[in-house]
Amino acid sequence: xxxxxxxxxxxxxxxxxxxxxxxxxxxxxxxxxxxxxxxxxxxxxxxxxxxxxxxxxxxxxxxxxxxxxxxxxxxxxxxxxxxxxxxxxxxxxxxxxxxxxxxxxxxxxxxxxxxxxxxxxxxxxxxxxxxxxxxxxxxxxxxxxxxxxxxxxxxxxxx
Numbered sequence: 599x600x601x602x603x604x605x606x607x608x609x610x611x612x613x614x615x616x617x618x619x620x621x622x623x624x625x626x627x628x629x630x631x632x633x634x635x636x637x638x639x640x641x642x643x644x645x646x647x648x649x650x651x652x653x654x655x656x657x658x659x660x661x662x663x664x665x666x667x668x669x670x671x672x673x674x675x676x677x678x679x680x681x682x683x684x685x686x687x688x689x690x691x692x693x694x695x696x697x698x699x700x701x702x703x704x705x706x707x708x709x710x711x712x713x714x715x716x717x718x719x720x721x722x723x724x725x726x727x728x729x730x731x732x733x734x735x736x737x738x739x740x741x742x743x744x745x746x747x748x749x750x751x752x753x754x755x756x757x
Contacts, residue, residue, distance in 0.1 A: 678757070
């Protein structure tokens with residue numbers, strides 16, 4: 599029995615010293631990485647946002663609360679400027695519908711197209727708007743439907 603324990607000891611030590619952080623779309627976890635086309639024809643990878651806090655907003659044209667919160671997201675994007683990333687994820691619409699809605703809503707930040715719903719599935723989106731705030735290392739620090747009332751305090755603490 600002592601020999602079995604000694605054989606397991608190196609493996610137990612390695613597991614205990616692991617610095618890997620679990621991945622998932624919930625608070626305290628590393629946000630799942632994704633790559634997708636943007637509304638303006640580019641290509642987006644979530645890893646590009648590391649180094650500064652990120653506000654990730656899932657939205658759609660038909661979502662009344664999304665339209666209502668767009669001006670607040672615009673104010674956040676404007677007040678923090680280049681100190682943070684703001685990224686929209688359009689939830690399953692065509693490019694033409696998303697472009698028209700973004701223009702109507704005053705969306706000036708990058709919008710990722712999730713036409714097939716893979717990102718929504720990965721992030722376990724059950725309702726929109728869904729807002730996640732990631733820290734500079736990509737850890738989820740906030741997840742809720744809608745912009746949090748204390749978003750400035752949260753972002754100031756992460757900046």
